[in-house]
Amino acid sequence: MSDSSGRRRERRARQDAARQVAMQPISYRPPPFDLLSPGEIERLHQAALRILGEYGIDFYDDEMLAVLRAHGIAVSGSTARFSPAQIEQYVALAPAQFVQRARNPANNVVIGGDQMVFAPVYGPPFVQDLAGGRREATIADFENFVKLAYLSPHIHHSGGTIVEPTDEPVATRHLDMLYRHIRFSDKAFMGSVTSGENAADSVALAELVFGAAAIREQPALLSLINVSSPRRYDERMLAALKVYARARQALVITPFILAGAMGPASIAGTLAQQHAEALAGIALTQMIEPGTPVVYGSFLTNIDLQSGAPVFGSPESQIGLYASAQLARRQRLPFRGGGMFSSSKLPDAQAGYESIMVMQPTLLARTNFVLHAAGWLENGLVAGYEKFVLDCEILGMLHVWARGIDCSDEALAFDAHDEVPPGGHYLGTAHTLRHFRDAFYRAELFDYTSAEQWQLNGAQDSFARAAHKVRALLDSYQLPPIDPAIDAAVCGWIARRRAEIGQRPQEF
Amino acid sequence: MDPRELPDEELWLQMQDDLYDGERDAVCDAVRVALDRGHGPSTVLAEGLVAGMDIVGADFRDGVLFVPEVLLAANAMKAGMEILRPLLVETGAARIGTLVIGTVKGDIHDIGKNLVAMMMEGAGFEVINLGINNDAERFLGAVRQHRPDIIGMSALLTTTMPYMKVVIQALIDEGLRDQVFVMVGGAPVTESFARQVGADAYGRDAATAVELARGHMRQKLAS
Numbered sequence: 001m002s003d004s005s006g007r008r009r010e011r012r013a014r015q016d017a018a019r020q021v022a023m024q025p026i027s028y029r030p031p032p033f034d035l036l037s038p039g040e041i042e043r044l045h046q047a048a049l050r051i052l053g054e055y056g057i058d059f060y061d062d063e064m065l066a067v068l069r070a071h072g073i074a075v076s077g078s079t080a081r082f083s084p085a086q087i088e089q090y091v092a093l094a095p096a097q098f099v100q101r102a103r104n105p106a107n108n109v110v111i112g113g114d115q116m117v118f119a120p121v122y123g124p125p126f127v128q129d130l131a132g133g134r135r136e137a138t139i140a141d142f143e144n145f146v147k148l149a150y151l152s153p154h155i156h157h158s159g160g161t162i163v164e165p166t167d168e169p170v171a172t173r174h175l176d177m178l179y180r181h182i183r184f185s186d187k188a189f190m191g192s193v194t195s196g197e198n199a200a201d202s203v204a205l206a207e208l209v210f211g212a213a214a215i216r217e218q219p220a221l222l223s224l225i226n227v228s229s230p231r232r233y234d235e236r237m238l239a240a241l242k243v244y245a246r247a248r249q250a251l252v253i254t255p256f257i258l259a260g261a262m263g264p265a266s267i268a269g270t271l272a273q274q275h276a277e278a279l280a281g282i283a284l285t286q287m288i289e290p291g292t293p294v295v296y297g298s299f300l301t302n303i304d305l306q307s308g309a310p311v312f313g314s315p316e317s318q319i320g321l322y323a324s325a326q327l328a329r330r331q332r333l334p335f336r337g338g339g340m341f342s343s344s345k346l347p348d349a350q351a352g353y354e355s356i357m358v359m360q361p362t363l364l365a366r367t368n369f370v371l372h373a374a375g376w377l378e379n380g381l382v383a384g385y386e387k388f389v390l391d392c393e394i395l396g397m398l399h400v401w402a403r404g405i406d407c408s409d410e411a412l413a414f415d416a417h418d419e420v421p422p423g424g425h426y427l428g429t430a431h432t433l434r435h436f437r438d439a440f441y442r443a444e445l446f447d448y449t450s451a452e453q454w455q456l457n458g459a460q461d462s463f464a465r466a467a468h469k470v471r472a473l474l475d476s477y478q479l480p481p482i483d484p485a486i487d488a489a490v491c492g493w494i495a496r497r498r499a500e501i502g503q504r505p506q507e508f
Numbered sequence: 509m510d511p512r513e514l515p516d517e518e519l520w521l522q523m524q525d526d527l528y529d530g531e532r533d534a535v536c537d538a539v540r541v542a543l544d545r546g547h548g549p550s551t552v553l554a555e556g557l558v559a560g561m562d563i564v565g566a567d568f569r570d571g572v573l574f575v576p577e578v579l580l581a582a583n584a585m586k587a588g589m590e591i592l593r594p595l596l597v598e599t600g601a602a603r604i605g606t607l608v609i610g611t612v613k614g615d616i617h618d619i620g621k622n623l624v625a626m627m628m629e630g631a632g633f634e635v636i637n638l639g640i641n642n643d644a645e646r647f648l649g650a651v652r653q654h655r656p657d658i659i660g661m662s663a664l665l666t667t668t669m670p671y672m673k674v675v676i677q678a679l680i681d682e683g684l685r686d687q688v689f690v691m692v693g694g695a696p697v698t699e700s701f702a703r704q705v706g707a708d709a710y711g712r713d714a715a716t717a718v719e720l721a722r723g724h725m726r727q728k729l730a731s
Contacts, residue, residue, distance in 0.1 A: 423616070423618070423640075425619045425622060427575055427576055427579055427619070427623070428576055428579040428580065428583075432576050433576050433580070436574045436575075436576045436577075437574065449713075450712045450713055452699070452712040453712060453713065
């Protein structure tokens with residue numbers, strides 16, 4: 001081979017690498033899909049108001065109950081009952097969209113409007129891959145997933161507890177995870193919600209990285225507050241919620257409902273309950289700090305009423321997702337929902353079908369923040385390495401989907417029609433030569449070769465191809481740059497904090 | 509860059525790069541410069557064009573180049589070959605080969621077949637493209653007229669595939685079968701089908717077809 005062509009090949013390889021790392025923000029151009037009529041949405045909304053007025057929502061935090069009382073909410077015991085006017089008044093204070101800062105400003109994300117943000121799976125205590133099978137997740141796994149999320153142009157956010165690093169002490173685990181997000185990625189990330197103290201640590205670290213004033217202008221943390229459905233906010237979640245709201249850091253308020261167990265055995269009844277729970281929490285955030293960015297969340301699926309097992313990818317969860325997004329839009333709030341959900345233990349046919357069965361509605365519902373967009377297996381107990389990169393492939397395709405169809409003169413391609421006679425081909429037209437590199441999405445993990453070529457290449461299925469991709473990505477990973485002064489400040493702060501926590505008697 | 513200013517070694521590299529980029533006119537210029545310097549046509553072919561297309565073939569196989577880029581390179585190769593071909597005939601130098609290709613009777617699906625034809629031209633073959641819907645008579649006539657080394661038949665439909673056997677039988681009946689290497693291809697065609705109908709080779713894709721054709725020519729010219 002000649003030297004000059006060797007140089008050309010290097011140049012091409014570099015161009016490919018550059019294309020790979022740049023994050024591709026997603027703007028959803030088509031109109032979002034409305035499953036329910038405005039009348040039906042109003043009926044669900046009225047049902048939620050009735051739940052809020054008649055049954056109320058429980059808050060297990062005296063300070064928060066005092067805040068509610070001070071804002072005129074009827075509190076009895078730990079139950080708060082809201083009037084329709086109070087709900088409308090406080091929910092309306094939340095912004096319709098906001099920007100979350102990333103360490104690399106090019107990776108700042110808009111949450112809300114027609115923007116969609118994909119983040120990795122959150123919470124699994126186990127990992128799974130082709131070579132090692134299913135095992136407890138470690139901080140090394142956590143680091144790997146941060147790297148994989150950083151390397152994918154189709155993941156816009158570094159997420160939070162991508163996996164639970166079970167080899168690190170519980171009391172300081174949040175520090176280990178936050179540091180990985182800060183140092184091994186430059187995308188936006190989530191704060192710890194496991195206690196008020198951990199939330200305060202998250203805010204302190206964000207202040208070191210971004211500046212205390214800067215994060216109050218635009219949040220640097222987006223944190224996940226789950227409602228312990230039915231109709232209950234627990235101490236732990238409220239402790240984190242108040243820390244973040246006071247620091248004007250963004251929150252995702254998510255009722256976590258498995259219909260049949262934590263909600264009624266009907267989708268409409270479950271939606272009314274979810275709406276009531278979400279609105280109560282969102283109203284509370286605005287009482288604490290008006291204008292705090294907040295996302296209307298939904299984590300809605302059902303159980304198998306025969307066995308009691310949770311079911312992911314069910315048709316009910318999909319129609320529930322559309323209606324949830326409509327309810328969030330009714331309140332002009334950013335919406336969180338969906339993800340690549342599956343109950344499967346492996347990235348097999350079940351995993352693929354279930355995941356896309358939820359992810360397609362997630363897209364069509366125009367979900368603004370999609371947690372669990374990659375890596376989810378086995379009801380969220382497991383983060384799959386191969387599943388992660390396979391999901392990223394689909395996310396890439398959905399980016400194309402979300403753009404809709406370009407109907408410009410260039411896209412109508414009259415010079416190509418002009419060039420090609422009946423029965424001819426378009427492979428060599430000037431138009432094709434202008435566009436062939438990016439005209440169509442090119443999957444990396446799906447095989448398009450002939451059967452014979454596929455056999456010659458080792459007859460690999462997508463699981464095996466994904467395993468190669470995982471290795472190649474981790475081998476190619478390079479640390480993103482960071483200001484050494486910031487890194488030193490963060491490391492020093494974490495070391496001091498770790499020593500402080502270490503001196504305390506352990507509660508576990 | 510003016511190819512006349514380049515020393516020989518760099519001229520070959522330049523020719524290969526221009527071929528890679530599908531720069532048809534630049535390739536032709538470089539071919540003429542090399543001939544003017546007294547290099548024989550088979551040297552120009554081997555050092556410049558074939559060496560260049562080998563790189564194109566490898567990058568296509570490795571997924572670096574896209575089909576439209578390969579077609580551009582093949583067009584440039586074809587243009588260079590048009591300059592060299594009469595000189596190669598004159599000097600009696602080793603030929604790359606001649607190919608007659610077409611889709612069989614009843615089948616008008618020819619994009620894949622055209623891709624093969626262009627890639628064959630890109631490899632330096634002289635290609636007589638009979639187009640679509642060819643009956644046995646057309647194939648026989650082309651064999652008699654052009655005396656090709658290879659005939660290639662293509663089909664997309666399972667209903668037209670069996671006609672390949674009709675053509676091969678006609679070649680046998682006319683005593684022409686031994687003179688040509690018969691290659692078949694198309695989406696539903698398989699290796700075992702190729703054996704069944706008495707073909708010599710099955711190309712599963714365009715790049716493989718070119719490799720098979722070149723392999724056959726090496727064998728033929730060596731014997």
